[in-house]
Amino acid sequence: MKLIMAIIKPFRLDDVREALTPLGVQGLTVSEVKGFGRQKGQTEIYRGAEYHVSFLPKVKVEVVVTADLAERAVEAIAKAAHTGKIGDGKIFVIDIERAVRIRTGETDAEAL
Amino acid sequence: MKLIMAIIKPFRLDDVREALTPLGVQGLTVSEVKGFGRQKGQTEIYRGAEYHVSFLPKVKVEVVVTADLAERAVEAIAKAAHTGKIGDGKIFVIDIERAVRIRTGETDAEAL
């Protein structure tokens, strides 16, 4: 199994989720993160004190899929999250050794 | 070493932590996440605009343990987080190549 970790623009989240469903992905986990990268943020000013906002709001999507599905899942995410503008984000793939569904104790593929 | 990443129901967190202590786990890291899965959320209505809440609040526990401990840690978490109701969550195990304790520079097992 693979853990696909995608950092995307927040407003693309719904599209990404919808893009994964047809592949049979039953679940995923999302967290709000801040991203630093090529995309530059605004400058904030508070009573003359200027702060350059180098960290921009992003959403991290973590989804575990079976190895065979990984490729298509990555493509689906890349397509759905794409706007073509700088700051679209990244997708990383990590190997997962084991998965367990807490409710049933099922493991690996069945756990997803 | 292994990184155990568990997605659980928020109110099970304290039990999970307590279940790990006896195994000699000295620390862990927690983040608030939103989960999408089989468990269905409520519908929210704002002046007639209905939003189906597909993302439910979950807690992500990340704990790194030595390889030999991984098995028992997974079981301990699964037991402590279990309610038997849909939405209990998942546990994933990932291989860690290296660990460092920033304060002392100790590495790997000593770093945990």
Place this chain on the structure above:
Amino acid sequence: MKLIMAIIKPFRLDDVREALTPLGVQGLTVSEVKGFGRQKGQTEIYRGAEYHVSFLPKVKVEVVVTADLAERAVEAIAKAAHTGKIGDGKIFVIDIERAVRIRTGETDAEAL
């Protein structure tokens, strides 16, 4: 490629980021987390009900770098995040199989 996951004290974040830039790191992702470990927190009291705050605010830095850079990146982070006081945090290194830049579709090293 390697995913370097560092859990650090929040106020060290800017230094860590600045320490990575010279290595040619172009981006990283940050999330607010709560950490449980040797460092002990305060006790909070609300109308006589005491809660021991076992979870302390930390920042999780996730940065993916090419394998050859990993070592120096870990050192840079360790140095920048170091205060010598308990609770400085940990650095974990995880292997990454694949990386994709959503905007361009570039993969692996080019994607970073």
Place this chain on the structure above:
Amino acid sequence: MTRWGKTLPAALAAVLCAGPAFAQETGIDSGDTAWMLTSTALVLLMTIPGLALFYAGMVRKKTVLATMMQSFFMAALIAIVWMVAGYSLAFTNGNAYIGDFSRLFLSGLAESWDKPFVMGAGLESAATNTIPETVFIMFQMTFAIITPALAVGAVADRMRFSALVLFMILWSLLVYAPIAHWVWHPAGWIAVLGAADFAGGTVVHINAGVAGLVLALVMGKRVGFGSENMSPYNLGLAVIGASLLWVGWFGFNAGSAAAAGPRAGMAMLVTMIAAATATLSWTFAEWISKGKPSVLGAISGAIAGLVAITPASGFVLPGAALIIGLIAGVVCFWGATGLKHALGYDDSLDAFGVHGIGGIVGALLTGLLAYGPLTATADAPGGTVVGGLALFMNQVYAVVATIVFTAVATFILAKIVDAVVVLRVNEEEEREGLDVVLHGESLG
């Protein structure tokens, strides 16, 4: 039929109380003045922080500050517009359609500041008050402030700040001031016609609601409207805001009696009853039709009731207030949900759905339910504002006139401002959010 005429008996009373010798010298009543000073504070409280919170509580995180800024800045901007020319255009004699320039920059106060205020001095329909003109100017200023602040809710999340500033200066002078003159100045054509608007159902609410709707139509929908989740970031703010609006409304309506007497008491009582009934009727309507009684529904109902009772507050008894609130709650619920979705426009915070529609409901019901004796005077023992077909027709007339004038004038001004400075931010800016884009700030 301005409510300020109604203050005559009170004034008389004060004069009597003062005793002849004293009367010559001044007919200012300390009790009435105390209440009007308080009412002024209450009505300002409605806009800042009341409305600022009510609106900010309904938007997404990225525009919370910008939304608050709209209300807060209105308070400052319109105060100056009012001082410079707005007040003069609205409340000096002029003609039936607009006042004159005799009070530009509030000139003349140096002489009259310690005399009781006489509205329409010189006209035989002049109305003597028991408060100084400074207090009248301030009280009316707070009305001039809240009206544009209400309207802008319809275009939340997408209007440029510079456009807002320019537009509202023009709108306040060219749309608000004239309508206030029509309705509340004894020489105004609607006052002469005999339509009744005690505290601003037409001048404030219908006016703001229609202007908001026109702006929403001109500017178009928010990016992602209908597809993305636009649920409020912090409804708690909206509850605080609605609460302060409710409390402040006592100054808005009971203050419109211009004296601390029985009429103010009755106005406060009916205001409370209508607000409460509408809260219940909206809540239950939603409970039945959607399955749950939402907090947003409850506070929206309260505002709907407050809006609807506004034109009626000095003219009706508690029973009538119950009816007005009941109807307003249900009709505005439909206006903010059914109607809006049916027609498909994006009146983001329901400025029209609640204020426009609620104002119309209230104005018309006033025509039917006004209880004469509340406005009895020496020469009109039966009352000057008496519910019935005659009054109802006047109300319809006044409402239609206001809607048409506001709609047309707002449309023209919007087009002009759009041509000069562009009304709307671009899509990317809108996505990023007005807080950081317009003001360089954000919530932590």
Place this chain on the structure above:
Amino acid sequence: MTRWGKTLPAALAAVLCAGPAFAQETGIDSGDTAWMLTSTALVLLMTIPGLALFYAGMVRKKTVLATMMQSFFMAALIAIVWMVAGYSLAFTNGNAYIGDFSRLFLSGLAESWDKPFVMGAGLESAATNTIPETVFIMFQMTFAIITPALAVGAVADRMRFSALVLFMILWSLLVYAPIAHWVWHPAGWIAVLGAADFAGGTVVHINAGVAGLVLALVMGKRVGFGSENMSPYNLGLAVIGASLLWVGWFGFNAGSAAAAGPRAGMAMLVTMIAAATATLSWTFAEWISKGKPSVLGAISGAIAGLVAITPASGFVLPGAALIIGLIAGVVCFWGATGLKHALGYDDSLDAFGVHGIGGIVGALLTGLLAYGPLTATADAPGGTVVGGLALFMNQVYAVVATIVFTAVATFILAKIVDAVVVLRVNEEEEREGLDVVLHGESLG
């Protein structure tokens, strides 16, 4: 011993001021009316948004909105209950235990709206006021609203909304209205007995505190009580709420003088002093016993002092207020911490610990510390409310009677409502949180 009798001198003054000719016609005083209108706004401010924020600031994130809704909805619900029958049952003559139906739906106002209000008209203990009845109705309505809103704090996070609505309608009519009649109507048995409650220590606070405690006992503890971390999500809201309660309390207590005269001034002064002292005494008690002065402690102390001074506010001097505040702060600190944990009930937001206990402390100390001259009248130059053993015993009597009646009646009503609609949500709903479960909303 109703405080409304106290207003006679003021009324007299007004009449004198008005001069005979004018007096016949009306004895309404614009200054007194202005203050009572203001006080009414201040007391409503206490509930919305004051109490809504105070309570919402002490709960967990998942019930913040539902908690605000409880206070907000009470304002609407009880307003109507009060208009329909509550006012009539509380303030018409009836008998010693309850009023009659002569004011159902506030009938009769059409005639009396512009006359000064006479409470207990017809009785020889009748008290003439210098304000119209509409204002009296409104002022009292705000008291009827805040009482149930206070009580429900004891069962935060677990009560079903439908049960709340049904229960409070019944409770307001069958528990609140009678007690208000006993204490504040000249014909009420406690008033006749001669027990003193200036602004509602018994009627509002003991009543709410005991009702809350009974509800908490009937409904049981919150899921996870004692084991899970239930620390407040946003104490900042509670600080805002406590601040607004403090400010609004000036209307609650000084407004209970029913006139803008020396008694109102003294009532405001002693209210401030007691609130301040209790803030200090609770804070230092906590600082010493727990090691840190918490913000929640400071604001809780302020509320405790405000509660305790309420029954005494028109009867004591600053020195006595200092003592009352000092004791209230320490005793309520014990009530909300030591006592509660000792007995183990889950009075979630300390409705009993602060309001019940603070009310009892205040009522009893009033019996000892009342300074006669403040209530001096023509026929009772030494004052009508004089601290001493006699008054103290009356106070004890009144307090015990109220506690017993409220406890029993609340228990019965709770059981009935539980049987009809079920009082409490189920465990899963409670875990998910009332916001989304009951109202389909949540904080972002």
Place this chain on the structure above:
Amino acid sequence: MTRWGKTLPAALAAVLCAGPAFAQETGIDSGDTAWMLTSTALVLLMTIPGLALFYAGMVRKKTVLATMMQSFFMAALIAIVWMVAGYSLAFTNGNAYIGDFSRLFLSGLAESWDKPFVMGAGLESAATNTIPETVFIMFQMTFAIITPALAVGAVADRMRFSALVLFMILWSLLVYAPIAHWVWHPAGWIAVLGAADFAGGTVVHINAGVAGLVLALVMGKRVGFGSENMSPYNLGLAVIGASLLWVGWFGFNAGSAAAAGPRAGMAMLVTMIAAATATLSWTFAEWISKGKPSVLGAISGAIAGLVAITPASGFVLPGAALIIGLIAGVVCFWGATGLKHALGYDDSLDAFGVHGIGGIVGALLTGLLAYGPLTATADAPGGTVVGGLALFMNQVYAVVATIVFTAVATFILAKIVDAVVVLRVNEEEEREGLDVVLHGESLG
């Protein structure tokens, strides 16, 4: 030149109104009293929750609660300090520099509570008011409360709570009370000198601003100042706070007329105009120089304008208010940005930049722009406060005297308290944040 003398005409009026027979008995006017009771509530509202929110909205998450606590606790602490000795030191005759002990613990009220208050009784410059002393004590208490609460903003995020408590008790008695006596008591040397401060530009704002600056210099900068991001956690709170400060300021300034008459009306009007103009001038100054009009800028401008008009509010016409606001907005913008960064001190929330500088601007402009007729009396038909070189020089004198005295006294007290309990938390505590370190609480 105390403003309380100004109330003579009003008092007279009331007496006339009451008619001789009644006058002997009492000269208390219900309308004036109603307004002063209301004003007192409004000024308390400025501190809690107004200032608590304004300041808490500008700090980082970890000190939001501690910052609110500072304002809230001041309300309680200073209330008691005022009751015990502060009032007596400030407002009894004593000598030209400080009052006497005749009102310790407010003794004497038992006799005088229902008589009209005469300030400086016995002196020929005595001023009769139409309100009871209790109301005067309360109104002034709210001023004594807000002054230290304002000052502490300069050292946000780093002062120990115990040090704050000890310091402010001393400061209130040894710095605030004397200055209040100098300026507002007819026997005070500044009053005798003939400098004018209608509502507290010198006593409250310059005083607080300078004290804050000295504290900031003594305590040093925040850890990470200049290097770390210290952007506000929740500016929304600051907007609510600024709004409540604005509304409450009507009580602060118009209440300083001590009566509900024409002067109060004019004071409210000029207060509104100055606040609005300064909001605009600060906003546009920032827009032009920084590229964006920030929300923090707009609310800061409003406060700057309110501060600057404070000393002038009873003495100027609308046109002058426009000028005062315009200048105050720009100068304070410079004070809170340019000046502060140039000199490099860490006046964290700009207590000096806004209140100190704004107060100076207002005090001096009052000297130039005061319009005589507003203070006309029988013996001084041209007015007692007339703008011109003479008055301007008096103003300069009073301002300088206040700055010097406050600076020196504050410095000495700070050093003493630092020696006794240590003023500042250590670096680690400061990093962790005052909420959890000092109060054992935190925002969820």
